[in-house]
Amino acid sequence: MTSAADAVGGALREFGEELTAARAAQVGGAFTDDPRADDFLKASPEAFLIGVLFTQGVRAERAWAAPWALRERLGHLDMRRLADEPEAVAAAVASPPALHRFVGTLPRWISSAARRLLDSYGGDATRIWAAGSGVAEVTARLEAFDGIGRKKAAMTVEILRRHFGVDLIDEQCGRVAYDVHVRRVFLRSGLVDSDTPEAVQQAARRASPACPGLLDLPAWLVGRQWCRPQSPECEACRLGEVCARRVDLGVRGVGVRGAGGPQSSGRKSSPEGSLG
Ligand code: SF4
Numbered sequence: 569m570t571s572a573a574d575a576v577g578g579a580l581r582e583f584g585e586e587l588t589a590a591r592a593a594q595v596g597g598a599f600t601d602d603p604r605a606d607d608f609l610k611a612s613p614e615a616f617l618i619g620v621l622f623t624q625g626v627r628a629e630r631a632w633a634a635p636w637a638l639r640e641r642l643g644h645l646d647m648r649r650l651a652d653e654p655e656a657v658a659a660a661v662a663s664p665p666a667l668h669r670f671v672g673t674l675p676r677w678i679s680s681a682a683r684r685l686l687d688s689y690g691g692d693a694t695r696i697w698a699a700g701s702g703v704a705e706v707t708a709r710l711e712a713f714d715g716i717g718r719k720k721a722a723m724t725v726e727i728l729r730r731h732f733g734v735d736l737i738d739e740q741c742g743r744v745a746y747d748v749h750v751r752r753v754f755l756r757s758g759l760v761d762s763d764t765p766e767a768v769q770q771a772a773r774r775a776s777p778a779c780p781g782l783l784d785l786p787a788w789l790v791g792r793q794w795c796r797p798q799s800p801e802c803e804a805c806r807l808g809e810v811c812a813r814r815v816d817l818g819v820r821g822v823g824v825r826g827a828g829g830p831q832s833s834g835r836k837s838s839p840e841g842s843l844g
Contacts, residue, residue, distance in 0.1 A: 577775025580790075584782035585782070593731050594727070614691075621678060624670070630668075638661065638678075642657070674715075680715070681713050702738045722742060722781065730785065741778070743780050744780060744784040745784055752797065756813065757814075786806075794807075
């Protein structure tokens with residue numbers, strides 16, 4: 569890693585440590601700007617798990633508000649009923665305004681997740697991430713749910729550790745999600761020269777050997793707030809003083825809107841410029 573990349577890694581690590589100390593949710597202390605939805609999400613592990621399913625292809629705030637909205641529409645967020653009444657779930661998700669862009673896929677994931685939660689965890693989502701479990705173990709358990717791939721699992725593990733203070737063990741804590749914002753920031757800042765999952769993970773491990781996942785939220789926030797696909801704001805950016813500012817670069821392919829179906833999207837997607 570070059571000294572310039574070292575500086576970027578250091579700046580992201582420092583930002584990550586600040587966010588951890590603040591027990592940041594996703595955007596500041598909140599997941600969503602509706603306080604009732606935010607409180608519900610934080611109080612109910614099952615709502616949080618359902619929220620994870622929604623974190624794809626829509627703004628994070630909208631995704632995290634969905635479990636509350638779903639409960640309001642259904643009159644419950646009972647796992648047994650979510651599993652046994654898929655038509656009701658589908659209608660609740662799709663009725664205007666729809667809770668998500670993927671009105672066909674999300675309800676299937678929700679009913680499937682509720683079934684899996686009942687069958688494998690007695691309906692208690694905290695058993696997925698029971699204290700003392702390893703990061704790899706929890707990641708694998710999450711990835712076994714329909715609608716949770718590597719990216720969402722990585723994000724979820726980081727939120728569990730950072731915000732909820734879940735005590736997971738492992739030598740290397742977590743990894744960064746291969747998310748469009750994270751990828752764009754890694755590429756433009758010079759942390760990576762190629763936009764591949766392997767390069768991104770490797771760069772995160774080099775920048776933060778003890779805890780690669782520490783870089784996940786800071787990179788995502790930088791990408792969302794300043795390093796947007798078009799018109800990045802380098803002067804205002806948290807990484808502005810150390811970044812290589814390769815603003816002609818962008819990401820495309822997996823996770824970028826228009827590049828594929830719901831399975832190919834991520835924490836949320838954004839249109840991108842060309843890869844340069
Ligand atoms: S906005 Fe500019 S300074 Fe910030 S990460 Fe992107 S390219 Fe670097």
